[in-house]
Amino acid sequence: MQVPAVADSATAALRIDELRKDFGAKAAVDGVSLVVPAGSFFGLVGPNGAGKTTLLSMAVGLLRPDAGSVTLFGSDVWADPVAAKEVLGVLPDGLALPERLTGGELLAFAGSIRGMAPEVV
CATH class of the missing domain: 3.40.50.300 (P-loop containing nucleotide triphosphate hydrolases)
Structure with missing residues (x-):
C-alpha cells in the first residue's frame, strides 16, 4: 500500500x-x-x-x-x-532492547530473525 x-x-x-x-x-x-x-x-x-x-x-x-x-x-x-x-x-513501551546494539544493528537483527535478506536491512 x-x-x-x-x-x-x-x-x-x-x-x-x-x-x-x-x-x-x-x-x-x-x-x-x-x-x-x-x-x-x-x-x-x-x-x-x-x-x-x-x-x-x-x-x-x-x-x-x-x-x-x-x-x-x-x-x-x-x-x-x-x-x-x-x-x-x-515501538511498544516496556520492550527490552539489547543495550549494546546500535539502531542499525538492532534493525538488522530484527530483520534477520524474520528472514529478511541482509542487503534489505
Missing part, C-alpha cells in the same frame, strides 16, 4: 470510530472516536489509568477491541492487518 504524500480529506492517517475495551466490569476505553489527518502530529495525554495505552494498543493491532473500528490510511487494522501494518511502525 502506498502512503499518500499529501493529506487528502478522503483518507485519514488514523481513524478510530467508537472504540471500546472492557476489562471485567471496568470500561478502559469507552466509545472513543478520533481522526488524525495525514501529515499531522498528535499526542494522547491523560492521567495514569485513563486508557491511553489500551487505546493505542487497539489502534495498532496489539489488542482486540470489544467494539468499534480502526483504519490506517483506509486499511482496517482488524479486517486487513497486513495492509494496515505495512504503513505502521510501533
